[in-house]
Amino acid sequence: MFSLDSFRKDRAQHRQRQCKLPPPRLPPMCVNPAPGGTISRASRDLLKEFPQPKNLLNSVIGRALGISHAKDKLVYVHTNGPKKKKVTLHIKWPKSVEVEGYGSKKIDAERQAAAAACQLFKGWGLLGPRNELFDAAKYRVLADRFGSPADSWWRPEPTMPPTSWRQLNPESIRPGGPAGLSRTLGREEEEDEEEELEEGTIDVTEFLSMTQQDSHTPLRDSRGGSFEMTDDDSAIRALTQFPLPKNLLAKVIQIATSSSTAKNLMQFHTVGTKTKLSTLTLLWPCPMTFVAKGRRKAEAENKAAALACKKLKSLGLVDRNNEPLTHAMYNLASLRELGETQRRPCTIQVPEPILRKIETFLNHYPVDNSWISPELRLQGDDILPLGKDSGPLSDPITGKPYVPLSEAEELRLSQNLLELWRRRGPVWQEAPQLPVDPHRDTILNAIEQHPVVVIAGDTGCGKTTRIPQLLLERYVTEGRGARCNVIITQPRRISAVSVAQRVSHELGPSLRRNVGFQVRLESKPPARGGALLFCTVGILLRKLQSNPSLEGVSHVIVDEVHERDVNTDFLLILLKGLQRLNPALRLVLMSATGDNERFSRYFGGCPVIKVPGFMYPVKEHYLEDILAKLGKHQYPHRHRHHEVRDCTCPVLPSAPDLCSMNSPLSQASLGFLARNGNHQAC
Structure with missing residues (x-):
């Protein structure tokens, strides 16, 4: 999309490439007329020497100051006279100078004032002999040679510029066009455009x-x-x-x-x-x-x-x-x-004396650029927190309106969980040991000390089912189980449901209600306080809309993070910005394979804990052994194969099975075998 600044910049760069910039020379600073002075009649040829003075001024100031436009450094003040228009150009760089221009139209007066300013710049050495531009470093050196800014006036003779200056032929303008076409601008405004x-x-x-x-x-x-x-x-x-x-x-x-x-x-x-x-x-x-x-x-x-x-x-x-x-x-x-069309503003008319007062005031008291406090400026990875008008927060675990627990209620839930943990039975002791169990203390200490931890474990090490239980066990045994509310994401719905069922079975009947799942079209959330919720990535993204800071959640575990997709990457971006809103939240990334160091660098060099995999034993079993274990006999025709060859009568070992089938197809097959009895069946 084209813009005014980019259009000017492209044209200026195109003109600069067509000429070779010679080294600038700084003439004496002799052009600094006192207020009330006038310029000579040689200014009639200024527009011939500077055919595009406004562009040239903008290019010089823009390159010298490193800005895209010079609106703050060039202020045009218009004054309407009885026969001609007057423009006062206020130049604020490299020193404060005021230049006047006259013309029959505003644009003519502006161009004449800008041309006079260009001649002033050329006299100061800011332009080359052929009106070339210099580089920014050279402009900074030249600007340092000027003293303190002092107001100066540059007034050309108030004479009308000749027709050749404007290159306008009024006789060649022929009004016309469709009968129904309405002209919103006058001829003077059209020529100005x-x-x-x-x-x-x-x-x-x-x-x-x-x-x-x-x-x-x-x-x-x-x-x-x-x-x-x-x-x-x-x-x-x-x-x-x-x-x-x-x-x-x-x-x-x-x-x-x-x-x-x-x-x-x-x-x-x-x-x-x-x-x-x-x-x-x-x-x-x-x-x-x-x-x-x-x-x-x-x-x-x-x-x-x-x-x-x-x-x-x-x-x-x-x-x-x-x-x-x-x-x-x-x-x-x-x-x-x-x-x-629908949002076009209404037109108002302001008296010209008031406009002149406003322009004079803005010239003496320029408007400063808007300043934003560094504390309020958002970083690239920040997210905007929702305000109070976004509605009440919802509990990420239960989906109900979120209400923080009181100290008495939190203490009661923690004691209840501790009692249930002691009475949960021998299910946990009977569970087989997995490779992640020896690294229990290392993993829990890292999660406690760092806001983000990456756990790299091979398939079958037990990171999906055991780590949530280890977190819950530590919180419950330390008497703060009500504060443990863990959300575990899975890449697929079937894995979220199956893992939740497996973990609830390992925890036993007493703590089964503290494990739940939530997927699309099916939800079984756990009770609040000491809860483990398994869900998909999309469900967690939906919960972030109603609770952007995940109030009430202690841990977020992103499982199978190496399966990079759009939802997972977007969730990681939100969780990284969430660290500022909820510093107490702990994030655990679990990956089987992939570049785990990349995740660590993305989260500021968080620790990576590697857990070795588990090679399950493999034993070969043959079909005969399986049949013997199942109590099945082998097919009889394999043992009587040689006996069948010496028999002249037809042998149909599968005839009883065929006769037991009552379908017409079975009867037809039996008749076909009877008619061809001389063939051996093996």
Whole structure:
């Protein structure tokens, strides 16, 4: 999407690449007229020396100060006179200077004041002999040579600039257009907009919007004159820059208008015998005419098309690589106008004396940039906490409205859990030892001391089923079991349900109610206080919406974190920002394989605990042994195989099984075997 700053920056960079910057020279600081002084009549040629003064001023100040625009350093104050308009330009860098300009229009007065400022900059050595720009370091050196800022006045003669300065031909302006077209701007405002376009103060979308409103007006130069280029040298240079101009024009028109052909909007008319004179009429983005000559018809048409391409590039309708823009960029004006129709602000009129007072006040008391306290500035990984207007918090374990436990209730629940743990039976003692059990103290101490811990264990080490139980056991045996509320995420619903059932079975009947699960379309949450909740990643993301800080949760265990998907990565981002909102929350990442060091670096170098895997014993069993253990006999035809060969009668070992089946297919198969009794069945 085009913007004003980017449009100016691209044009300034393009001009800088076309010239080689010579080393600057600093002339004597002699141009500093006292207030009340005037400039000589030589200022009539200022606009010829500086054809785009406003752009040049913005480029110098922007490069020197490293800013994208110089609105704070250049202030234009307008004053309407009886016959002419006056503009006072306040320059705040490299020293405070005021420059005046006069003209029949505001844009003329602004350009004359800006041209006088450019001449002042050139006298100070801020511009090269050919108005070249220097680098930022050179500008800083030059600015240091100036003394303290002092207000100065630079007043040109209050004479009207000649017509040649503006390059405006009023007789060539022909009003016309569709009968039903309403003009919202006067002719003076329209010419001001054309001057703004030449100065680069509006972007391409504003230019397209302006030309769509005034599409009935014939082509003018960007300063108002007829745009006919017959200079053969200019055409040759343009043709060198655009070797295939007709193809480029066709591409631009087709992309911008979504049409299959560009013949209706690009028309050539060539006349002449020895020397061909080709006239190109381009109807997009507004009617434009380009004239070029050549020895042959194709040469003349290519030169005219090259001039058109050069004009389109100066308007920002072709990128820096001489390629067309996208369709959306060409039609941003209509899209933006459609979106702003409903929210267009109302127009108010302020008396001119009040406006002058406001401009004077803002000039003497500039508005400082908004400042945000470093404590309030969000970091890249922070998340915005929900305010009080977001609704009541919900308990992540039960899903009910969250109410913190009182000290008496917490003590009662902790004592009850301790009593149930002592009476839970021999189920835990009978459970087989897993590789994670010897690392019990190491894992629990790391989780207690660090907010984030990564546990890397191979498949079968017991990290999924044992670590939640170890956390619950430590909290319960220390008399603070009501504070242990653990949420364990699983990548799939079936694993969340099955693991919850396995853990509840290992804890025994007395603590089975403290283990629950929640998946999509099925939920069995545990009781609050000493709870283990197994859920999917999506369920936890949903709980974060109603309780962004996970109040009431002591641990979050993300299992199978190595299975990187969108939901898991998004959950890790939220949990990292959650550490600031809930410092007491402990995060445990459990991974089987993968780059565990990457997770550690992401969470600020958290510790990684590696647990070895468990190789289960493998024993081979043969089919005959399995049948013997199951009490099954082997098939009889395998033992009587040789006896069947010596028998002349048909042998049907499976005949009793076939006869027991009453289907027609079984009877047909039995008849077929009876008719072919001479064949052996084996």
